[in-house]
Amino acid sequence: MSVRELGELGLIRRIREGGTGAPAAGVPVGIGDDAAMLAVTPGSALLATTDLVIEDVHFRRAWATPADVGWKAMAVNLSDIAAMGGVPRWALVALAVPGDTPSSDVDAFYAGLREAAAPHGVAIVGGDTSQSPHGWLVNVTLLGEHPGRPRLRSAARAGDVIAVTGSLGRSAAGLAVLELGADEARRRGVPGTVIDEVTRAHLRPRARVAEGQWLGAARGVHAMLDCSDGLATDLGHICRESAVAARVDLARVPIASGAAATARALGHEPIQWAIAGGEDYELLLTCEPGDAERLSADFRAGTGTSFTVIGEIQAGKPGIDWIGADGRPVPLPAGFEHFRG
Amino acid sequence: MSVRELGELGLIRRIREGGTGAPAAGVPVGIGDDAAMLAVTPGSALLATTDLVIEDVHFRRAWATPADVGWKAMAVNLSDIAAMGGVPRWALVALAVPGDTPSSDVDAFYAGLREAAAPHGVAIVGGDTSQSPHGWLVNVTLLGEHPGRPRLRSAARAGDVIAVTGSLGRSAAGLAVLELGADEARRRGVPGTVIDEVTRAHLRPRARVAEGQWLGAARGVHAMLDCSDGLATDLGHICRESAVAARVDLARVPIASGAAATARALGHEPIQWAIAGGEDYELLLTCEPGDAERLSADFRAGTGTSFTVIGEIQAGKPGIDWIGADGRPVPLPAGFEHFRG
DSSP states (O other): OBHHHHHHHHHHHHHHHTSOSSOOTTOSBOTTSSSEEEOOOTTOEEEEEEEEEEBTTTBOTTTOOHHHHHHHHHHHHHHHHHHTTOEEEEEEEEEEEOTTSBHHHHHHHHHHHHHHHGGGTOEEEEEEEEEOSSSOEEEEEEEEEESSOOOOGGGOOTTOEEEEESOBSHHHHHHHHHHHOHHHHHHTTOOHHHHHHHHHHHHSOOOOHHHHHHHHHSTTEEEEEEOSSOHHHHHHHHHHHHTOEEEEEGGGSOBOHHHHHHHHHHTOOHHHIIIIIOOOOOEEEEEOGGGHHHHHHHHHHHHSOOEEEEEEEESSSSEEEEEOTTSSBOOOOOOOOTTTO | OBHHHHHHHHHHHHHHHTSOSSOOTTOSBOTTSSSEEEOOOTTOEEEEEEEEEEBTTTBOTTTOOHHHHHHHHHHHHHHHHHHTTOEEEEEEEEEEEOTTSBHHHHHHHHHHHHHHHGGGTOEEEEEEEEEOSSSOEEEEEEEEEESSOOOOGGGOOTTOEEEEESOBSHHHHHHHHHHHOHHHHHHTTOOHHHHHHHHHHHHSOOOOHHHHHHHHHSTTEEEEEEOSSOHHHHHHHHHHHHTOEEEEEGGGSOBOHHHHHHHHHHTOOHHHIIIIIOOOOOEEEEEOGGGHHHHHHHHHHHHSOOEEEEEEEESSSSEEEEEOTTSSBOOOOOOOOTTTO
8 A cells, every 4th residue: 555545644543553552761751742741850960852864865765675774764863862861761763755656655654763762772663754745755863861061072182082882984986886786795795794883884774872961971971963965064063163173093983894805806996985985873972181081991891882082183173184105194084964965 | 956966964964954944842862863862741631643645646746836745744634633632842754755866856745744833832853754656755743742631533422523623625625726736727717816715725634723712711622623524524533433323414513615716616515615625724623512512612712713513423323414505304425434435
């Protein structure tokens, strides 16, 4: 059955019934009224973020299933709340699809959303549905809570070290494989396990929610944001908002092994993917230089996630010096930017 | 300059600079970080609603300016908060446009949004921007506050009277004129002042925010929602959510004079526009029968807006009987529903 046959009211009924049925915590009024009503924990500040996910801009139906689209639309918002050190709570989901879309595709989309949301206790509390004249259009707004002072992009100080969680480049490697086709990538020598790893990283990214809360509460952390547009663009945000410069040692940037293996087989430069690829959803932060070693060890012990120092913040005009193995600056392209991408 | 030449970062800078510059109330962190941080008034519940506005589904560029699109995207969300009896506070605005869109069109869109938001003290605190492969895509999420128990769709009781604020049909009349073209409508005899009135009602609807707060706090009001999909569909929501039936006297439905004048000239039935047209953004409510007369008089005195009793809620299977002048049921088409519209 298509969504046209099901109709908007039938669709909304399915979305409501697709929930657990149990009332979510802090939701006096959920899906089904003009607005959701939510009970923010006394003493907590509210966090709010929103992200568009558009067919043929953010994904292609040729390689992303409806469940992948739902997962990622939730994950990118989870990552924004994570980057503030917050606790994700409630989501509003707006979906527009062509009238001939099978209703099972819409079911799969919400199942993917819920699968990404469930481990974090996030409930879908409202949204909107509409016909789309061209392709799928998704907008997810995620609300979260924060106990106190968040880690802002504007909080970097000259002398801070720059660190990143996990490793970079896997998502861009996955996109390269998806655009090429997995069969062709295999033919060119990318191992099957690597194909699975990098495409999954692109289609089903995991937001660093626990890591963001850990770092958000840790002494010595100054600025923090998520690496969604690529290290170059995202570190640029910190520099601009904090009115500082940055220096990054390229040799210290942690390149994901899957990205390196994919790059070898396809004849790419993995450092390009790590710096300009984006969508790895790792956390990028600056901290007191004297706290870096302790933070790194405690963070790894507390979360199981790695923490790599890649450079330092310097006084100066906003901008990034990328330093090569010979200690000299290397010219590098910018990260992803919409309308210029 | 196009948004492609401006780039995403340039665009976001313009959006930030387009604000008043003054920090908005209750916004410790606004546009420019991973998420906005908001201070909900202690003791208040949070309201959250979201609405898609899509080119060639919700509007046509042939007759809606970018400022109209911005205004309406804000107004439809204001109406949802109004229908809960809440106070609108903060908006997140997601906008996707083709890369060759003039940046002045984007400026005009945000100016329209702000013009609709300003009288209610609503601040734009975040959002997202993206390239669109086809046409304009807008999603606005509006957050509000509520002092206590909201008026829900599920609160109607058998014996309640049904009432509506203001009058109906003007927006549908405006859409008919816009689709026909104002010149052709004038040629067919729709007076110029009526054309201005009905097209403005469609393009620049006014949400009943003060009226919603008044009714939300008034003794005797049970269910409430906004007439966005048309009286037939919206009263159907109340019936379904409250598990009751409804009876409406067609002769009592307040038809806007501009709708009646447009219908006369164009050979339409204005009651069809009033019942199935939608987008009038009046409030539809049910209340204790013994309170209706007092509510009507006090509401008119308190807000300057009319309040018309149009029927009553009855025990029975969800559904609406439309009663004609002869006291007998009249078959009527349903209101607007996406995917079937």
